[in-house]
Amino acid sequence: MRIAVPTNLTPESARPRGGRRVRLAGPTMGVTWALDALAPEGLDDGRIRAAVQSACDGVVGQMSDWEPESDLSQFNRAEAGTWVPAPADLIAVVDASLRLAGLSGGAFDPTIGALTGLWGFGPSGAVDGPPDAGALDAAPAGWRSVLLDPDGQRIFQPGGLQLDLSGIAKGFGVDKASAALTAMGVRDHLIEIGGELRGEGVKGSGEPWFVDVERPPGGEALTPLRIALHGLSVATSGDWRRSFETGGRRYSHTIDPRTRAPAQGVAAVTVIHPSCMWADALCTALTVLGEEAGAFAEAYDVAALVVRREGEGFHEAVTPALRAMLA
The missing domain is CATH 1.10.3980.10 (ApbE-like superfamily)
Structure with missing residues (x-):
C-alpha cells in the first residue's frame, strides 16, 4: 500500500474537530453526489442537502449537453x-x-x-x-x-460547433459544492460526484479524508494507492468505465481530438490537484497524451499516476510531484 500525504498537513491542521457527523447523497449529472462531513450542531441536513444539490443543479443547467x-x-x-x-x-x-x-x-x-x-x-x-x-x-x-x-x-x-465539457464539468461541480459547504460553515467535508472527490479539513478524529484509487480490472497486482485529501482533490479516469468492444478492440469514451478516435493505450489516470476541475481535465489530457503523459505531467508539476496497457499486463508511471507526496 502506498499512501500519498499532502505537504501542508501539519499537527495543527490535523487536530480533532467537533461537530455532527453527516452523510448525504443525491442524483446529479447522470451519477450521484455523496457527502461525508462534520456539520455545526445548529445546521440541519435539509439545508446542507439543498446547498450541495443547488451547486450541482447549477452546473447541469449551464454545462450539460x-x-x-x-x-x-x-x-x-x-x-x-x-x-x-x-x-x-x-x-x-x-x-x-x-x-x-x-x-x-x-x-x-x-x-x-x-x-x-x-x-x-x-x-x-x-x-x-x-x-x-x-x-x-x-x-x-x-x-x-x-x-x-x-x-x-x-x-x-462559428457554425456547427458542439461544445462537450464532460471532461471538466464534473470536477467543477465538486469544487462548487465544496465552496458552498465551506461558505455555510461545513469546513470539514469529503464531497464526491461520480468518482471525483475533494476533501477539506479533517474527520472528527483529526485524520484526513483517506480515499483509495480504483485499479483497472485485472490490475490487482498493481500496488494500491491511498490518498489523504486535505485541501486536495482527486480524479481518476479509466478506459473500462464507458466503452464498447467490436472486432476484438475496445473503444473508450475518451476521444483523442487529434486522431478523432478514442484514445488507445492508457488504462487509467489519477490526478491529485488543489482544484477538482483541473484534476478532472488533466486526467482527460493525460489519457489522450499516452506515452507523452509523463513528460507533460513533469513539465507542469502534475501529481499523477498513469497506468498503461502492455500486452496482457500493465505498466504504471508515478510522476515526480506524486512521488514527493508518498509517505
Missing part, C-alpha cells in the same frame, strides 16, 4: 456567426478548457461534441461500431475557433 435547455445546449444549437449569451461559470470552464487545450497541444479539446456523438458517447446514444471515416472528417471541431467575451458574457458560435 444532455439537457436540451442548458446554456451549453443552446450554444450548440445557435446559428453560425452569432454571439451566444453565457453565464459566468460556463465562461470560466470554457476558458479553462481552452487554456488546457493550448498547453496540451490539443489533447484536451472542449469542441469535440460532434465527435463524441458519432462514437456513441453523447446524448444521441450508443452505436454498433466505429463511425464512417468521412463523417468523422466532416465533424466540426477545433478549439482555436472558439471566441470568448468574458466581459459581455458571451461565446461566439
